[in-house]
Amino acid sequence: MIHKNFIGNQWVGAAAGETVPVVDPSNGQAYAEIARSRRVDIDAAVSAARAAYAGAWGRMAPAARSRLLWRIAAALLDRGDELARIESRDTGKPLRQAKADAAAVARYFEFYAGAVDKLHGETIPYPRDFTVFTVREPHGVTGHIIPWNYPLQIFGRSVGAALAAGNACVVKPAEDACLSLLELAEIAAGVGLPEGALNVCTGLGPEAGADLAAHPGIDHISFTGSPTTGRAVAQAAAAHFAPVTLELGGKSPQIVFSDADIDAALPVLLGAIVQNAGQTCSAGSRLLVQRAIYSDLLGRLGELFEATRTGPASDDPDCGPLINARQLARVRRFLEEAEESPITVVAQGKLDNSAPAAGFYQPPVLLGNVPPAHRLAQEEVFGPVLAAIPFETEAGAIAIANATPFGLVAGIWTQDGGRQMRLARAVRAGQVFVNNYGAGGGVELPFGGTGHSGFGREKGFEAMYGFTTLKTVAIRHGSS
Numbered sequence: 463m464i465h466k467n468f469i470g471n472q473w474v475g476a477a478a479g480e481t482v483p484v485v486d487p488s489n490g491q492a493y494a495e496i497a498r499s500r501r502v503d504i505d506a507a508v509s510a511a512r513a514a515y516a517g518a519w520g521r522m523a524p525a526a527r528s529r530l531l532w533r534i535a536a537a538l539l540d541r542g543d544e545l546a547r548i549e550s551r552d553t554g555k556p557l558r559q560a561k562a563d564a565a566a567v568a569r570y571f572e573f574y575a576g577a578v579d580k581l582h583g584e585t586i587p588y589p590r591d592f593t594v595f596t597v598r599e600p601h602g603v604t605g606h607i608i609p610w611n612y613p614l615q616i617f618g619r620s621v622g623a624a625l626a627a628g629n630a631c632v633v634k635p636a637e638d639a640c641l642s643l644l645e646l647a648e649i650a651a652g653v654g655l656p657e658g659a660l661n662v663c664t665g666l667g668p669e670a671g672a673d674l675a676a677h678p679g680i681d682h683i684s685f686t687g688s689p690t691t692g693r694a695v696a697q698a699a700a701a702h703f704a705p706v707t708l709e710l711g712g713k714s715p716q717i718v719f720s721d722a723d724i725d726a727a728l729p730v731l732l733g734a735i736v737q738n739a740g741q742t743c744s745a746g747s748r749l750l751v752q753r754a755i756y757s758d759l760l761g762r763l764g765e766l767f768e769a770t771r772t773g774p775a776s777d778d779p780d781c782g783p784l785i786n787a788r789q790l791a792r793v794r795r796f797l798e799e800a801e802e803s804p805i806t807v808v809a810q811g812k813l814d815n816s817a818p819a820a821g822f823y824q825p826p827v828l829l830g831n832v833p834p835a836h837r838l839a840q841e842e843v844f845g846p847v848l849a850a851i852p853f854e855t856e857a858g859a860i861a862i863a864n865a866t867p868f869g870l871v872a873g874i875w876t877q878d879g880g881r882q883m884r885l886a887r888a889v890r891a892g893q894v895f896v897n898n899y900g901a902g903g904g905v906e907l908p909f910g911g912t913g914h915s916g917f918g919r920e921k922g923f924e925a926m927y928g929f930t931t932l933k934t935v936a937i938r939h940g941s942s
C-alpha cells in the first residue's frame with residue numbers, strides 16, 4: 463500500500479510520484495510505502511495551512527477550538543488500540559509501550575483542550591492616562607519535524623500545544639515512522655478539524671525536512687532529534703527569522719547515593735534505559751553510583767539486565783528492535799569501543815529465539831567502570847546501553863553529572879532531604895526527578911534542555927507560551 467500525504471483534509475500523493483519504503487524493524491521487511499515529498503509538496507501543505515490560518519481555523523473562538531480538541535482526544539482514546547498496533551509495527555516498539563504512547567497522545571489533546579481558553583494576557587500598571595495590556599497571539603503556521611522514537615507522543619506535545627494556541631500546522635514525521643501520524647491526521651479531520659489546520663507530509667529529512675525548515679511561509683519550527691540536524695534546522699529557520707524549539711536528547715545521569723532505597727530504584731534504573739530499546743531522548747543512560755554500594759548495586763542490576771527479553775514488537779518483549787540498520791550499526795560501534803577500553807561488560811540481556819535474523823536487535827547491556835571522559839559517558843548512544851560510573855562524594859557526583867555538553871534530565875536517589883535539594887539545584891538539567899524518574903510521562907510537566915540538549919520548553923502549560931508571540935498594546939486615553 464502507498465500512503466499519501468494529508469494536505470487540506472485530503473490524501474494527496476507526492477507531485478513527482480516518488481515513494482520511500484516502510485520497514486518493519488522486527489523483521490527488516492518492507493511492507494508499505496510513503497510519499498517522498500519534495501519542495502512542491504511542502505509548498506502545497508504550507509499554502510493549505512496559511513489558508514486555514516486566514517480562514518475558518520484562524521477565526522474560530524477559543525471555546526470552539528477547545529471543544530474540537532476535546533473531540534480529537536476522545537477519538538484518539540477510541541482508536542487507541544489501532545494507533546498502538548500501527549506504531550508498534552512501524553517503530554518496533556513493544557506493544558504495551560505503543561499503547562502507553564497512544565494513551566499519552568490522547569492525554570496531550572485533553573490537557574491542551576482544557577488550556578485553550580485559559581491563555582490569558584496581562585494588564586500592566588502604567589501612568590493613569592494609559593491602559594496597557596498584553597495579548598498572546600499564535601505565530602501563524604508552525605512546522606513540526608518529528609523523530610521516529612515516539613511519533614505519537616512527540617506529535618501530542620508539539621502539535622497539540624500548537625493547535626491549542628491557534629496555529630495551523632505542517633508536520634514532517636521521520637521517514638522511519640510516519641503511519642500513526644497519517645492516521646491521526648485523518649482522525650482529527652473526521653471529528654471536524656477544519657481543512658488545512660493540520661497537514662502531514664512524509665519524506666526524507668534532508669529533502670522534505672530541510673524544505674520545511676527553510677520555508678518562508680513557516681512562522682515557527684519545533685524539532686526533536688539529533689544535535690547535528692537540530693543545528694541545520696535552526697540555521698535554515700534563521701534565514702527567515704523563524705523562532706525554533708529544539709529538543710536534542712541528552713546523556714542523562716541517574717545518581718544513586720549509598721543511603722538510597724535500592725529496592726525502589728532498581729526497576730526504575732532498568733526501565734529508564736530499556737524502555738523503547740534506549741531510544742529515548744530522556745533515557746537514563748549514565749548511572750552514577752556511590753562507591754560504598756557500587757558493586758552490590760551493579761550485581762543486582764545486572765541480574766535484572768540478564769532477565770530481560772529482547773524480541774519482536776508483537777511479542778511484547780521488554781526490549782524490541784532498534785529502528786533501522788543504521789541505528790544498530792551505531793550502537794554496535796559504541797560497544798566495540800568499550801571492548802578496547804578498561805570498561806567491563808557487567809551484564810547483557812538475551813535475544814529470543816523468535817527474533818527474525820533480519821531484525822535490528824541489540825539486547826540491553828550494562829557497562830561498568832566507564833571513565834567519565836569516555837565517549838560512552840559523553841555521547842548519546844540511543845540504544846539499550848547503560849554506562850555505570852562510580853563516585854565518592856556529593857561534590858564528585860555533581861562534577862561528573864555536569865561534565866557532558868548535555869543537560870536534559872537527571873535522577874537523584876537519596877533519602878537525605880538536604881542532599882535532595884542541593885543536588886536538584888546543582889545539576890544542569892531541564893527536569894530533575896528525586897526518587898523517581900520520568901514521573902510516568904508527565905504531560906503536565908514542562909520539558910526541555912539546556913546546552914546541547916537544546917532550548918525551549920514543551921509539555922505542560924509552558925509549551926503554550928512557546929507557540930504564541932506576545933503583543934503589548936498601550937492605549938493613551940487621557941485621564942478623567
Ligand code: NAI
Binds near residue numbers: 686691843
Ligand atoms: P535526525 O535528527 O537526523 O532525525 C530527526 C528528524 O529530523 C527526522 O524527522 C528526520 O527526517 C529529520 N531530518 C533529518 N535531516 C534533516 C534536515 N537536514 N533538515 C530537516 N530535517 C531533517 O536523527 P537520526 O539520524 O534519525 O538519528 C541519529 C541520532 O539522533 C540518534 O542516534 C540519536 O542520538 C539522535 N536522535 C535523538 C532523538 C531525540 O528524541 N532527542 C530522536 C531521534 C534521533
Ligand code: MG
Binds near residue numbers: 484551553
Ligand atoms: Mg518503520
